[in-house]
Amino acid sequence: MVSVLVVDDSVVVRRLIVDALSGDPGIQVVGTAPNGKVALSKIDMLKPDIVTLDIEMPVMDGLTTIKEIRKVHPRLPVIMFSTLTSVGASATLEALASGASDYVTKPANVGSVAESIRSVREQIIPRIYALCKVGGGPVRGGVRPAPSAPSAPVSLARQPASGTGTPQVVAVGCSTGGPDALSKVVSALPVAFPLPIVVVQHMPQVFTKMFAERLDRAARLKVVEAQAGMPVQPGTVYIAPGDYHMEVVRRGPGVFTQLQQGPPENFCRPAVDVLFRSVAAVYGGATLGVILTGMGQDGKRGSEGLVAKGAEIVVQDEATSVVWGMPGAVATAGLAHAVLPLNEISNHLINRVAGGRTVRSRG
Template sequence: MSIKVLVVDDSSFFRRRVSEIINQDPMLEVIDTAKNGREAVEMTQRLKPDVITMDIEMPVLDGISAVREIMASTPTPILMFSSLTHQGATATLEALEAGALDFLPKKFEDIARDKEEAIHTLQQRVKAIARRRVFSPRATTNLRSSASASSAAASEALRKPELNTRTVSPSVRTTATNEVRSAPVKFKRTGKSYDILTIGTSTGGPVALQTVLTALPANFPLPILLIQHMPATFTAAFAARLNSLCKIKVKEAQDGDPIVKGQAYLAPGGKQMLVEGRGASARIRIIDGNDKVNYKPCVDITFASLAKLYQSKVLAVVLTGMGADGRDGGRMLKNMGATIWAQDEKTCVVYGMPQAVTKEGISSESLPLDKVAQRIMTEFS
């Protein structure tokens, strides 16, 4: 059975072009098109598509508002098309927070190096998110409330070093209420010590990172390196957004930044993030990198750099994302005695990157997204 797609855009040319690309894949079928957000909401309720591709700027009802209405009434996987501008980045991040699962540049030449690769990328993204069950944003609200409580508990744990266990519970969403329900699970400290935390992610990463980072306390004891597959024009806006929401400080990494505790550094899009030095002399290096590398930034490259300098003192977490970025770098970390955890399949938008490190035997734990921060903080309780 083919994946049914609804294409939404106010440009007739773009609707036609996207429809042609999607219909080239025998597993995909465009069942209809809509020229504004209001039509998209109505058609979604009537046609029940498996996936929606959505423009942001449209008449009658814009894409962000349409996402909110669709997720409230008929939750459906949504792929946003965005302009690669600061304004476009901000709007896209709002759409992802509203419930959209992924995004692509609206100009196909910005998607990939050649036409065929761009076509393949669009088709693969549609198929990837079609497999994902989605829920009302009310679940996200519950996660935020849980994150606030987790952060308070984590701060208290840092003041009570005698505690070495924490009772937490994985998230379970019910399709009837879209609420988070907990079942008790006890995490135990590994007894290891760490000098740095790093998190790598791709598809679904913006919301995943927000979920994890907003649950960390202001007195978090490690520096954090973040690698999110994202265009160059998006990372500054994303870092600023995280900084406004988190208790820790978040910034887009710059070449020469000192690596300090309680600060998160987001790898800039289009570049590679490395580290050099140790302790007080540790610095971030931002380089152009090899054009043959598929991802800029690349999780493998940052992980490999950390393996060389921090060795066993690294705590690495691989979150939702397509592909296997993080597997090779994770293997290098593992060989040096570092600790790697992965997000579990149930809570991933795309179980690609976490699956790669899990199947390889690199990851020692598989965690639900809303418990990742609590599991991290258990190591310091």
């Protein structure tokens, strides 16, 4: 049984979250709090497995609260509740950088209380199970969250990729915990890094734009939210916009971004698999694929296509991942050529671009 503390200044929202969670037999709401100050005392008293935390609250807001939580409880999972606005997105990204585990968005423009509860339930229950590393729990379409780790030790790393020569592109997929992980990888790359980097981070509209702007300020490389028809150029990071699949296409001698709103894949739009398929078609074995922390299995099928073309796939290891669903799915399928701690991935990319091979594999 997963115990949850719900923190929100709105009585209506607290009730909404409690109702959304009450129907799951594996989850128990052990308490609620109207602000961060009350929440801190209840965390010590109730010892919940996970906390849901509003951002805008009186007395002590969510940003202050997450920083205080992390001083005493560095590993306690915390899910932020955010609005789909520029202000909400900015505050959420700040909360993630301050140690929040993940976020969900508050229902907007829904027709009924029942629809609001359904929206919250579909977003939050899979995250609770994944962050608490508990198998099971119903989610959208009756699909259960992917296990965060294999049940028994397995050999995770393949032999170094044969490839087709010098890498020409880096393709990255990430989800839960991804904003912080991606920031650490990209910020460590030098201004002279010679490859384009195309990224799918599971995020809604507004959030991806704010995230790209935030990362652009922190990194030495140029970071943009991708728009349709952008030339894919060295030294630039392209973030797929929320609610759009991003692909790359070759037109004459150049490669360009392409956006489309086809059906979600793996319940996601943008989806890593969509991007990776297009990268495999355009760049083939001259690709460095990277799967960072994230819930679910998005990127596994796309990695299969890249590996079939001779590309190299690097995944973040379990110990440094917030959720080892996406990288774990790729690694346990035998598709990863290197399984590395987060702080080694940027050096690995730099080394490969310079002509080296796999730095170190872990399994």
